[in-house]
Amino acid sequence: MASELRAAVIGLGWAGQQHLKAYLALPRTTVTAIADPDPVLLGRIQQEYGIEQAFTDYREMLEWGEIDVVSVGTPNFAHAEPTIDALDHGMHVLVEKPLARTYAEGLRMVQAAERNDRVMQVMFNQRFRPDVQVVKRFIDDGGLGDVYHAKSRWLRRSGIPGRGRKWFVSKELSGGGPLIDLGVHMLDMALYAMGEPKVEAVSGASYNTLGQRFVTDMYGEDAVYEVEDFATAFIRVEGGRTLALEASWATYRENGDFINLMLYGDRGGAEMSTRNYQSQGAVRFYVDSGGVPAEVAPEVPASGSGIPGHQQATAIFIERVLGGEYAQHRGREGLLRTWIIDAIYHSASEGREIRLAELKDQA
Ligand SMILES: NC(=O)c1ccc[n+]([C@@H]2O[C@H](COP(=O)([O-])OP(=O)(O)OC[C@H]3O[C@@H](n4cnc5c(N)ncnc54)[C@H](O)[C@@H]3O)[C@@H](O)[C@H]2O)c1
Known part of the structure; x- marks a missing residue:
């Protein structure tokens, strides 16, 4: 090479x-x-x-x-x-x-x-956000012990992707709404933090209640909002562990982009909570220190302006290509995230829990 x-x-x-x-x-x-x-x-x-x-x-x-x-x-x-x-x-x-x-x-x-x-x-x-990296280091160091539950959310009051990108609100063209757009990042972040556990089943619900108002304003009376504007899911992973996921482009809540990852372990807890992508002060660890409940506020490097991480992810991609061993890097990790999201949409429309294996049979 x-x-x-x-x-x-x-x-x-x-x-x-x-x-x-x-x-x-x-x-x-x-x-x-x-x-x-x-x-x-x-x-x-x-x-x-x-x-x-x-x-x-x-x-x-x-x-x-x-x-x-x-x-x-x-x-x-x-x-x-x-x-x-x-x-x-x-x-x-x-x-x-x-x-x-x-x-x-x-x-x-x-x-x-x-x-x-x-x-x-x-x-x-998004997993390369400085705040997520601080959380990941703490987990890998054993700071949380065994993580048995995580909650991962990206919520917007009003954040349907903007003008000229109408494909985002077409089910056929995008595959879904905020769940496939923002939720896939939060799913990635949580699975990455939890150490890539095996995922077994999902139960999801999705809502399309506010989106139409926004697209009528953005694209006119003829525009149709076909995807969800809010989705929630409960994901069962191996060993009885669980993950709760939420994503919205439109909900009555505070303004801006709210990104939140919470992890509960048998030795500690971690919370990353950020508004509009700012990393400073975004992380808290909850541990016992000398037998006393303690809250730790780790220093997190500033994230700079805008959405972070493309540089780091691209550098890893290039390292993998130059490394010459491709078997572990042929997209299975990305496929798992898409598989889970697809299963959540199935669960939401059918109103029941879906085991991932069921989709495998359909493919
Ligand atoms: N990782 C992130 O932070 C992040 C942020 C935004 C968007 N995205 C993803 O990136 C993708 C694009 O999003 P965007 O917001 O840039 O969309 P966009 O609509 O602004 O841009 C897409 C571009 O692709 C071009 N295009 C369309 N069909 C093409 C084709 N067949 N061949 C070549 N070019 C084609 C369009 O002309 C347009 O310039 C989506 O999958 C989105 O989910 C990721």
């Missing part, structure tokens, strides 16, 4: 641009090409970052071929096709979250990574 990797990015909205910036900042990657069907956006990004090759059709870019690793930052409905194409061209893929809209779609992507023996990683940048 070459010591310098040639990277390309497909889909140049906010997410794709974060991948582009991450590759440009890494010492062992160069960006050789970009692709987006919007010629105006494509030309602007090409000029701004001085990228040599730009394509309105990603397939032509893959045929051109001077690429080792590809990022896929397209809308959810357009994750599978470019990912599978790139893997079949022998490239490694870093695809935006969620991996796919359904378990069956995600499985096809994993199978492509497996048959080509390539890395496929899903962009779970």
